[in-house]
Amino acid sequence: MQPDQTESTPNVLAVNSLSTSADDSNLLLGNPSDAKASSVEGNNYLMDKTYFALSYNSGKGTPNWVSWHIQSSDLGTTDRSDDFRSDADLLSGWYNVKPGSYTNTGFDKGHNCPSGDRTSSKSANSSTFLMSNMIPQAPYNNQQTWKGLEDYSRALVKDGKEVYVICGSYGKGGTGKNGGTTNTIDGGNVTVPANVWKIVVVLADGKKDLTRIDKDTRVIAINTPNQNSIDKDWKKYRTSVADIEKATGYKFFTSVSSTIAAVLKKKVDNLN
Template sequence: MNRTIKQFYVMAMLCLVIASCKKENQLQPADNSTLSSKSLNAVNATGDDGNLLLGNPSGAGGVSLPNNYLMTKTYYTLSYSRDRGTPNWVSWHIQASDLGTTSRTDGFKADTSLPSGWYQVQNSSYSGSGFDRGHNCPSGDRTASTDSNAATFLMTNMMPQAPNNNQQTWANLENYTRSLVKAGSEVYVICGSYGQGGTGSLGGTTKTIDNGKVTVPSNIWKIIVVLADGSNDLSRITASTRVIAVNTPNINSINTDWKTYRTSVKNIETATGYNFLSSLPTAVQTALKQKVDNL
């Protein structure tokens, strides 16, 4: 084989190796932990009803972030904490078509989609604890179909919630939110919890349940962005858009009027370390985060 043929053979082999490597790299799934908050928002938010349209508050990502693990569901998106056994936050959108006549399915169940080896909180894990299996994304926000309602009963959507907080104060806020949608608005909601130690129906402060596998939060919060029903939602959010931020103590002696616990988005950011509304222009973010709703 002369030198020219050898050189041609070597060059051909190199081209094949390079092409193979490129193809292999294209087929490798992206690790969400390497994506920025805005990149994750682009991946997960599709159109006006994207669950992460307003941003990824904690920069949640892949399995390399076990206490900030991004889980993209059809009807909501969340950041899950493996060690706490609860979501850090859950984000979703409500429009008129999400509200129907489907009855509450009540099918609490473990989330088998968690990574292999992670503890799966069970439907019985809260039994006898004095705390409710408190929804982050409520059953009542997903009544258009049996599938959408059933999806809210995964235990990765639950937090240990003082019964009066869950059944009264929080229920009143959820009902009010849905009344806005029924009156012609659509809303973007982010709900979560932080801290450790709540007071349930048994009295006293409880830090964990389920043999230490589930942390009882000290506080439960929610942020609601309210828009008139329409399209191109992100571009319609301005410094004058209504934002409702609420932060409640996780106690059974709570005031049933959720308005008592209104605060600013900025205060919730300070308590959690998250960055909310990050998809919006900086000037709009700054204005909205300072507001305390008074309607």
């Protein structure tokens, strides 16, 4: 359902005034779908959740993409909050996905921005449990393949790096633990994606990040089928950013010089 066009939009000023060029900004690398914090953008609604930014798709009940930055100060000792809950910032008239929307569906409540990337405080960790940060994800995809890349990304940070991450999904129809292809759950209100992708840009920890991105910057991109039969080794699903662009229609690295971005988009990571 499309929102009432007269509905006031929460956090519009905060999102539209969000600096995307400042070091460590969640949108430093750009806004892949040109999402906007406007009530007319129901399927491409820009939201600033402080600890990550996202484009929400009210028609699918899931984010199109989520973008965030990880540095050493983001990784602390806060326990996992597990306080899954609806997002109160969604506009009136939009279906509000609840934790129970995924019950007995055969799919996990799959984080885009992981709980483990936000352990510096209770509020940081709790933010990742908003349902606007979730997709119906095949359990093995979530708990094995994606967990592997998430752990690897955090290990890079602990080893003196900082990373910028963009994660999303596309298509329709996944296979969970109940078997068979499922297109939607929760009475058709939540779309089950066919594919889940992620892009990780790796830099040595430092300042003036945009100026330090060059043709030699490491870029890790993966694109996985949302299936429970998936291989647990995320490295087997490495691809190029250019291929993710073709699959999604998004445009990545818009804040980076076009010459450098063109080189980075063609890369297929092969490091261990």
